[in-house]
Amino acid sequence: MKQIKFRDRSPINTAQLKAIRPTRLRRLLETSTTLSSTLDHNQLVDIVVTSANDLTESESASIYLVEQASEKIELTASTATNLSAAERKPSLDNSLFGWILSNKEPLVLQNIQQELLEYSDIDTLDYLNADSLMAVPLLTKDSVIGVLLVKNKLGEGGFTEQDCVLLQMLASHAAAALENVRLFQQTDLIAEFMHEFKTPLMALTTASEILAREDLIPFHQELLMMIQSETARLSRMAQDFLDLSRLESGRLQFDQQPVDLTVVAEDVVKLQMAQADKKDINISIEVLGDVPLVYGDYDRLKQLLLNLTNNAIKYNRQGGIVKIRLLNLGQEVAIKVMDTGPGIAAENLPHLFERFYRVRDDEGFTEGAGLGLPIAKRIVENHGGRIEVTSMLGGGSTFTCYFPPSNKIENTLVPE
Numbered sequence: 186m187k188q189i190k191f192r193d194r195s196p197i198n199t200a201q202l203k204a205i206r207p208t209r210l211r212r213l214l215e216t217s218t219t220l221s222s223t224l225d226h227n228q229l230v231d232i233v234v235t236s237a238n239d240l241t242e243s244e245s246a247s248i249y250l251v252e253q254a255s256e257k258i259e260l261t262a263s264t265a266t267n268l269s270a271a272e273r274k275p276s277l278d279n280s281l282f283g284w285i286l287s288n289k290e291p292l293v294l295q296n297i298q299q300e301l302l303e304y305s306d307i308d309t310l311d312y313l314n315a316d317s318l319m320a321v322p323l324l325t326k327d328s329v330i331g332v333l334l335v336k337n338k339l340g341e342g343g344f345t346e347q348d349c350v351l352l353q354m355l356a357s358h359a360a361a362a363l364e365n366v367r368l369f370q371q372t373d374l375i376a377e378f379m380h381e382f383k384t385p386l387m388a389l390t391t392a393s394e395i396l397a398r399e400d401l402i403p404f405h406q407e408l409l410m411m412i413q414s415e416t417a418r419l420s421r422m423a424q425d426f427l428d429l430s431r432l433e434s435g436r437l438q439f440d441q442q443p444v445d446l447t448v449v450a451e452d453v454v455k456l457q458m459a460q461a462d463k464k465d466i467n468i469s470i471e472v473l474g475d476v477p478l479v480y481g482d483y484d485r486l487k488q489l490l491l492n493l494t495n496n497a498i499k500y501n502r503q504g505g506i507v508k509i510r511l512l513n514l515g516q517e518v519a520i521k522v523m524d525t526g527p528g529i530a531a532e533n534l535p536h537l538f539e540r541f542y543r544v545r546d547d548e549g550f551t552e553g554a555g556l557g558l559p560i561a562k563r564i565v566e567n568h569g570g571r572i573e574v575t576s577m578l579g580g581g582s583t584f585t586c587y588f589p590p591s592n593k594i595e596n597t598l599v600p601e
């Protein structure tokens with residue numbers, strides 16, 4: 186890529202920020218909120234160009250992203266239609282795009298024809314079909330991933346410093362959101378999930394094929410029940426998958442309220458009673474000492490305890506026992522879920538919290554997707570805690586979650 190030289194521009198400073206009208210900042214903030222809750226690449230780039238267009242009051246806005254493999258830049262979205270081929274895939278040699286990518290700085294040209302006379306070695310910008318333009322780099326932590334460009338300021342006066350600052354702020358939020366989407370897409374969570382999805386789907390397909398055969402009508406009731414339970418399993422898996430991917434991408438909002446874990450445990454036991462009864466399992470709560478509140482999200486903590494007790498019932502023997510024990514450890518609050526199931530072999534213990542991991546079983550216990558424990562781990566960690574398991578083949582299992590008590594958190598938040 187050949188280099189050209191433009192005048193240097195200074196980075197954003199607080200005086201420039203103060204000069205921006207609050208309504209414009211609010212609009213930027215609204216866009217940023219939308220950006221951070223979108224995981225769809227196409228939707229994201231569309232939001233970015235619409236917002237760039239609107240914020241800078243320009244004729245059109247376009248976003249160009251660098252193709253990692255070819256190191257070329259290409260138009261990804263634009264508010265303008267009918268862009269020429271040259272404008273869609275601009276060259277990087279001697280071009281404004283090349284300059285922005287290598288200098289990682291914004292560029293404002295108020296009057297393209299006049300200003301370009303200063304740069305004898307630059308390509309003509311005729312292909313951009315603009316009188317004025319402003320272009321900023323999309324910077325992530327360690328690289329520049331593209332360029333956000335707006336053309337032709339509407340109304341009098343040309344692009345201002347504030348326009349440039351706003352565009353840079355939008356570009357930095359956009360780059361972070363794009364990076365997030367890329368990371369999200371890179372995780373093979375989707376591929377793994379699709380693999381898991383196929384098993385119940387096959388069962389459903391077979392069942393419906395059999396249903397269609399008139400000579401097998403006596404089996405209908407049985408097949409319909411199977412379809413119902415496999416469909417329920419699929420939707421549970423889909424919900425778990427969604428929860429885990431939201432937790433992994435940090436997009437799940439957690440409440441910050443004082444929570445009484447004893448109340449959570451009581452709530453969970455009520456919900457699990459029917460399932461426990463089916464296997465004649467005794468499920469109870471034991472509170473040791475004065476257990477302080479923890480700080481966090483009631484519904485998520487309930488989901489955590491539901492996952493653990495669900496396993497404790499599922500992987501238990503007929504007539505077994507499940508105990509939820511709450512303890513005050515001084516520096517920490519512990520909640521234990523103990524069962525009298527078959528236990529887990531030592532070699533499997535380190536993998537239990539990996540997604541889609543299931544212990545090979547010969548007793549026909551397994552029916553989940555192996556997402557319950559990874560979800561549990563994320564929830565505990567999001568509360569500043571940790572989860573541990575102890576187990577012995579034939580000796581049952583104990584899952585313990587440790588949380589900082591809410592008074593400890595409050596003390597660290599309030600300066601002395």
Ligand code: ADP
Nearest residue numbers: 496497500526543544553554555556557558582
């Ligand atoms: P699943 O949906 O398969 O239950 P989890 O992530 O909740 O997924 O658990 C992963 C695996 O860990 C299970 O498939 C099971 O083999 C094992 N496991 C979890 N909890 C227990 C338990 N209380 N007793 C024995 N094995 C367990």
